[in-house]
């Protein structure tokens with residue numbers, strides 16, 4: 001589904017990703033862990049096509065297509081979802097309007113009929129309930145005045161509505177209280193655990209992985225994957241820290 | 249005497265950023281035509297205006313008097329003409345209120361402007377003016393707002409807020425607040441800001457699948473929304489917003 005090969009990318013003049021390779025097959029959940037500044041968010045942004053993140057070498061194919069040749073909105077329509085470490089506030093635009101426009105833009109990109117207002121609201125209600133987010137929140141402006149945890153849950157509601165093939169979730173667990181972490185973990189499973197979907201879960205903590213069991217755990221350090229293992233690896237990391245595990 | 253000799257020039261304060269060359273096409277006497285609006289004591293009046301069209305000049309000049317405790321709200325789109333210009337002179341009686349929500353929008357070489365003169369000649373009157381300007385190409389958007397507060401007009405509360413959104417390099421906006429305050433117990437707030445489309449929000453929207461034109465339309469809609477928040481009639485507000493966005497899409 002996603003194949004990253006020898007990816008090098010710069011931000012400004014600094015090379016942040018330095019030969020990163022990774023493959024996610026349909027039906028798999030991969031966790032990426034790694035120290036602050038390792039390049040995890042950079043990887044997410046490069047996959048999303050954020051301006052200013054320049055790929056200088058390597059390839060990325062997504063569902064058989066050259067991901068790097070696509071515009072950011074085309075990547076979304078092709079089924080890529082980026083969960084932001086810091087979801088962006090958009091004053092003056094309600095979640096409902098934003099998400100309906102987004103869902104329909106994606107459908108249009110895939111040659112599907114748009115959702116009617118009623119159909120959209122039904123879908124939004126269902127996903128808000130799944131994430132235990134009050135529907136009233138979705139009538140408010142996108143992320144404006146949301147608490148850190150509410151923003152992360154709203155991201156997952158967005159994911160539920162947009163129903164992507166591959167979700168790249170950048171620290172969706174940070175800022176969540178204990179109950180919300182469980183809700184979000186179960187939400188991720190409900191939305192993304194499927195034989196034709198994949199997840200790339202960027203996280204610092206083992207706790208989320210208790211709910212969303214990864215098939216693989218990778219350690220990203222200094223712009224490349226330096227170690228890959230199964231769910232056990234996350235436990236080792238939690239116990240011993242990155243330095244120990246990377247050196248081992 | 250030829251009309252040219254009588255036309256304003258950019259040396260006139262109220263025409264400082266205007267396109268006075270465009271005025272030459274006006275019929276003689278057109279500039280002297282003012283519309284009068286009188287709002288009686290205790291009355292409420294709401295007026296919506298759209299200055300559009302492809303004539304070289306789209307001009308409207310209003311002289312408004314608002315009686316004691318009267319309330320006048322004006323919502324306007326200035327989106328037409330090489331020069332589009334809305335001029336409003338308001339005189340407020342005691343306890344009267346004037347509300348303005350104005351939007352200028354334009355591209356190419358157009359100039360679109362709102363020029364107001366609010367006379368707080370009596371105590372306890374209030375005014376609130378919100379102007380949003382969205383420009384691209386080499387277009388200019390201007391808001392010249394003059395406020396006069398007479399010596400005995402205590403408890404005056406006059407607010408002005410201007411924001412410009414430049415969609416392309418080369419466009420410009422100008423805001424000239426002019427406050428002449430002779431009373432001492434007065435609240436006059438003025439704010440002005442100029443910005444570009446928020447790149448972070450643009451990428452966030454793209455990451456959710458919105459093409460750049462749709463993202464831009466949503467952001468412009470949100471931006472001009474401030475000018476129409478005081479509109480109580482939802483349908484009228486939506487119609488004004490839609491009209492502005494049509495213009496945006498036609499020109500982009």
Ligand SMILES: Nc1ncnc2c1ncn2[C@@H]1O[C@H](COP(=O)(O)OP(=O)(O)OP(=O)(O)O)[C@@H](O)[C@H]1O
Pocket residue numbers: 011012014016034035036037038039040041042043085
């Ligand atoms: N705009 C930028 N200009 C210069 N350097 C940048 C820029 N953005 C990120 N970096 C640098 O790139 C490196 C990787 O940052 P990134 O955000 O990808 O790290 P991360 O692994 O997500 O860290 P964290 O765990 O703290 O979220 C950091 O050293 C950071 O300072």
Ligand SMILES: [Mg+2]
Pocket residue numbers: 040041042085170
């Ligand atoms: Mg990060």
